Amino acid sequence: MIIDMPNLELALPEIFVLGMTCAVLIIDLFLKDKNRIITYLLAQLTLLGAVLITYSQIGSPSTTGFSGSFIRDPMGDILKIFIYVITATVFLYSRDYLRARGQFKGEYYALGLFGVLGMMIMVSAHSFLTVYLGLELLSLSLYSMVALNRDSEVSTEAAMKYFVLGAIASGMLLYGMSMIYGITGSLNVVEIGAYINKNGTSNIILDFGLVFIVVGLAFKLGAVPFHMWVPDIYHGAQTSVTLYIGTAPKIAAFAIIMRILVDGMEALHTDWQQMLTILAVLSLAIGNIVAIAQTNIKRMLAYSTISHVGFLLLGIISARPDGYSASMFYVLVYALMSVGSFGMIILLSRSGFEADTLDDFKGLNERSKWYAFMMLLLMFSMAGVPPTVGFFAKLWVIEAVLNADTDMTWLAITAVLFSVVGAFYYIRLVKIMYFDKPEDDSAITPDVDLKVVISANGILMLALGVYPGALMSICQSVIQ
Amino acid sequence: MSLEKIIFYLFATILVLAALRVITSRNPVHSALYLVLCFFSSAALWILLQAEFLAITLVLVYVGAVMVLFLFVVMMLNINLDVMREGFIKYLPIGITVALISVLEMGIVITGNFTLDKFPAPARKAVDYSNTEAIGNVLYTEYLFSFEIAAVLLLVAIVAAIALTMRKRPNTRSQNPSEQVLVKKSDRLHIVKMDAEEKQS
Numbered sequence: 062m063i064i065d066m067p068n069l070e071l072a073l074p075e076i077f078v079l080g081m082t083c084a085v086l087i088i089d090l091f092l093k094d095k096n097r098i099i100t101y102l103l104a105q106l107t108l109l110g111a112v113l114i115t116y117s118q119i120g121s122p123s124t125t126g127f128s129g130s131f132i133r134d135p136m137g138d139i140l141k142i143f144i145y146v147i148t149a150t151v152f153l154y155s156r157d158y159l160r161a162r163g164q165f166k167g168e169y170y171a172l173g174l175f176g177v178l179g180m181m182i183m184v185s186a187h188s189f190l191t192v193y194l195g196l197e198l199l200s201l202s203l204y205s206m207v208a209l210n211r212d213s214e215v216s217t218e219a220a221m222k223y224f225v226l227g228a229i230a231s232g233m234l235l236y237g238m239s240m241i242y243g244i245t246g247s248l249n250v251v252e253i254g255a256y257i258n259k260n261g262t263s264n265i266i267l268d269f270g271l272v273f274i275v276v277g278l279a280f281k282l283g284a285v286p287f288h289m290w291v292p293d294i295y296h297g298a299q300t301s302v303t304l305y306i307g308t309a310p311k312i313a314a315f316a317i318i319m320r321i322l323v324d325g326m327e328a329l330h331t332d333w334q335q336m337l338t339i340l341a342v343l344s345l346a347i348g349n350i351v352a353i354a355q356t357n358i359k360r361m362l363a364y365s366t367i368s369h370v371g372f373l374l375l376g377i378i379s380a381r382p383d384g385y386s387a388s389m390f391y392v393l394v395y396a397l398m399s400v401g402s403f404g405m406i407i408l409l410s411r412s413g414f415e416a417d418t419l420d421d422f423k424g425l426n427e428r429s430k431w432y433a434f435m436m437l438l439l440m441f442s443m444a445g446v447p448p449t450v451g452f453f454a455k456l457w458v459i460e461a462v463l464n465a466d467t468d469m470t471w472l473a474i475t476a477v478l479f480s481v482v483g484a485f486y487y488i489r490l491v492k493i494m495y496f497d498k499p500e501d502d503s504a505i506t507p508d509v510d511l512k513v514v515i516s517a518n519g520i521l522m523l524a525l526g527v528y529p530g531a532l533m534s535i536c537q538s539v540i541q
Numbered sequence: 542m543s544l545e546k547i548i549f550y551l552f553a554t555i556l557v558l559a560a561l562r563v564i565t566s567r568n569p570v571h572s573a574l575y576l577v578l579c580f581f582s583s584a585a586l587w588i589l590l591q592a593e594f595l596a597i598t599l600v601l602v603y604v605g606a607v608m609v610l611f612l613f614v615v616m617m618l619n620i621n622l623d624v625m626r627e628g629f630i631k632y633l634p635i636g637i638t639v640a641l642i643s644v645l646e647m648g649i650v651i652t653g654n655f656t657l658d659k660f661p662a663p664a665r666k667a668v669d670y671s672n673t674e675a676i677g678n679v680l681y682t683e684y685l686f687s688f689e690i691a692a693v694l695l696l697v698a699i700v701a702a703i704a705l706t707m708r709k710r711p712n713t714r715s716q717n718p719s720e721q722v723l724v725k726k727s728d729r730l731h732i733v734k735m736d737a738e739e740k741q742s
Contacts, residue, residue: 067685079693086700127686168704175697182690194690198697205701243655269650 071126071133074114075181081107082174089167097165101156104170108149115141125187129249132187135539140184140316147309147396148177153514154404155301161412168209173305176202180313189238189248192317200227203306207298219297226290234277240270250325257328268332274321275336282314285343288367295363303359304403307366308396315392318377323385330380337374342475344371349483359417361486362402365443368483369395375476376458384461386536394454401439401518408507408515422490424499432505433494435519442522444487445480450525455480549589556582569615577608591666594673
């Protein structure tokens with residue numbers, strides 16, 4: 062028989078990242094602890110190389126490869142570039158934090174890069190099998206990154222909870238996929254879509270499979286009522302790992318929702334619209350209300366993540382291209398805000414001290430006017446206060462809901478109400494920073510690169526808020 | 542009822558009962574043995590589906606290699622399950638209720654919708670049909686990408702397992718054979734020259 066050589070060029074970024082990660086693993090083996098910085102630099106180099114390769118592929122029309130299990134398209138390219146950049150920022154923020162705690166090890170970077178590979182595979186997945194394998198690759202890296210801090214009981218417990226709940230979620234997802242496979246006889250996203258279009262949506266087993274898939278996705282995203290793990294894992298993991306979990310994987314989760322629900326099963330949209338509506342409303346409510354009661358800032362940001370997931374789902378609920386691009390804009394902006402906020406916790410932490418309670422932010426303005434201002438921009442953006450980009454992200458998602466084919470005005474009103482509730486706890490943090498007396502007067506002395514990047518991160522919130530059009534037009538052009 | 546159906550129900554019943562015993566038996570060694578029975582019954586079901594290659598692989602790899610290793614580990618670790626099972630009885634009623642309701646609901650949806658008139662049974666393969674060859678034809682071609690990701694997944698599992706369990710203990714007194722072999726006389730033996738002492742008379 063004649064075997065066609067698969068078009069390897071399509072997966073060039075994946076191949077590059079995999080090759081470099083294996084190289085990092087091996088080189089790290091021969092390094093002494095004082096030279097560990099080489100591992101870090103190689104990890105950053107890998108991400109830089111991946112950005113360049115993916116950037117060079119932008120503009121070419123979307124192509125599927127590897128017998129239809131892989132797709133390279135403009136949406137994937139943009140999402141991947143954001144994943145690289147966010148992960149590079151995560152690595153940079155966590156470098157000094159890890160070093161101060163004696164955790165500056167090669168495994169953090171190797172597992173982090175494997176996680177990036179998993180996210181890339183999720184973004185480019187074009188069959189249920191690839192979606193699942195990419196998701197498992199990411200999850201396995203995340204579980205072990207949480208557990209890496211072995212001597213801490215809290216981290217070990219968090220890793221255990223994450224592992225068990227993650228396994229249940231994967232089981233749900235697989236069961237749903239097997240039902241859809243049983244009906245359509247295919248794992249390929251396009252073939253499933255074609256089958257549903259041809260044979261109609263009346264088969265109840267399709268809905269049955271869909272329910273399990275939505276439950277699995279909601280578990281992974283952390284949408285209410287499948288959110289129980291989020292606060293515990295965000296709190297239990299080291300801040301360097303929370304930083305990783307809370308940012309780039311959300312972009313990948315958005316991508317698999319697009320691939321499975323929109324590309325694969327858009328014909329069933331009246332069904333998943335209802336399911337996602339329940340998830341979104343509950344997430345907005347529980348996320349925003351429970352966050353008010355938190356005194357630990359990592360837990361507070363975990364509940365804020367849950368409420369942001371609610372917003373992310375709103376755009377998809379509209380089941381229109383402008384809703385999808387609003388959601389994409391939202392998730393990209395969310396990843397940037399979130400990396401900045403967790404970065405600020407890292408900035409204020411030092412050897413043997415975690416700045417993870419609200420009290421640690423007291424009087425930040427007196428300690429450093431500039432960092433207080435950066436945190437103010439990040440919090441305003443999370444809350445959706447107008448000059449910052451968070452406002453436009455929320456605005457466009459809500460606009461998409463209002464434009465939806467069915468009347469969903471009540472949903473838009475609910476979203477606005479809960480984001481007003483949410484504004485309370487973000488602005489409370491700003492009040493604590495500006496009007497309370499500092500309890501801790503130690504100077505904040507980050508390295509130059511950390512200082513530059515975290516400042517850029519904060520200013521970006523304002524800059525994108527003043528010129529949101531550029532990023533939005535990218536999001537619109539890649540989703541037709 | 543045809544013979545094939547009887548065999549199917551026999552193995553399916555054994556499978557479900559064994560799976561139940563895996564989670565309910567008090568002794569972890571028994572659980573592991575019941576898991577062996579589970580794998581074995583599923584292998585039998587796969588043979589009924591004409592997937593001989595997969596069935597044999599399941600027996601060889603899982604029953605033969607993985608489970609034996611598993612048994613060894615379970616026996617060596619001497620886990621006290623009684624501590625882990627605290628609250629098992631307490632949560633049992635609610636667990637059973639939830640499980641029963643879910644199974645009932647799922648049963649209602651699935652029965653009658655996967656019937657033979659909606660989805661005709663796949664045609665029987667000829668006697669000389671080799672599904673080993675069929676898998677060989679697609680594994681490295683059509684499923685190349687998935688296959689490679691699965692390989693990376695295993696690599697991550699190895700990295701994670703080593704990173705989580707390897708500890709350097711500085712105070713252990715371990716031997717270094719290569720240094721022991723290379724040892725020279727001068728490392729161990731000190732010859733101290735001393736003047737002979739005169740015998741006091």
